[in-house]
Amino acid sequence: MHIILGDITCMDTDAIVNAASSDLKCYPGICEAIFNAGDTDRIEQACRNIGHCPIGHAVVTTAYGLPSKYIIHVAGPGYFSGTKVELLLLQRCYKSALHKAVILNCKSVAVPLMFSGAYHVPRTTALSIAYSTISEFERENPYVEIFLVLYTKGIYELSKRI
Numbered sequence: 001m002h003i004i005l006g007d008i009t010c011m012d013t014d015a016i017v018n019a020a021s022s023d024l025k026c027y028p029g030i031c032e033a034i035f036n037a038g039d040t041d042r043i044e045q046a047c048r049n050i051g052h053c054p055i056g057h058a059v060v061t062t063a064y065g066l067p068s069k070y071i072i073h074v075a076g077p078g079y080f081s082g083t084k085v086e087l088l089l090l091q092r093c094y095k096s097a098l099h100k101a102v103i104l105n106c107k108s109v110a111v112p113l114m115f116s117g118a119y120h121v122p123r124t125t126a127l128s129i130a131y132s133t134i135s136e137f138e139r140e141n142p143y144v145e146i147f148l149v150l151y152t153k154g155i156y157e158l159s160k161r162i
Helices: 030-037 040-050 084-103 123-140 153-161
Strands: 002-005 015-020 058-062 070-075 108-112 145-150
Touching: 002 153, 015 030, 015 084, 030 040, 040 058, 040 070, 058 084, 070 084, 084 108, 084 123, 123 145, 123 153, 145 153
Parallel strands: 002 145, 015 070, 015 108, 108 145
Antiparallel strands: 058 070
């Protein structure tokens, strides 16, 4: 796993992962950045055609206008009290996205720190789950190059301390 400070919308990987809502609409955060960096109308239409994504699952669209081939949209859980179910659902988000990348024969995938903004997962918790889930996946799928893309220097520095 490569941990980098950067903009996921600029990643030249086979796929990028979008932290989405279950209705697949464009909301502020990583989702909005991805939609705005690509062909917004075509991404929105592709998402409307799919319609819905259950929490913890992933769906795929073409990455219209972005350097990657695909956008893997993952619907995430809210974080209300840090229950085991919420944490397991967050872990499932990473697993679903990465397994979808394997199904698409991706050799590289860029993943954001999912749901640590508007969905309120504490960043240390989100980083811990991202690290452990991605590391486990890499042991089983060493041929997929994974980039954990962190979008602010503060989060990147926190990741180095953890």
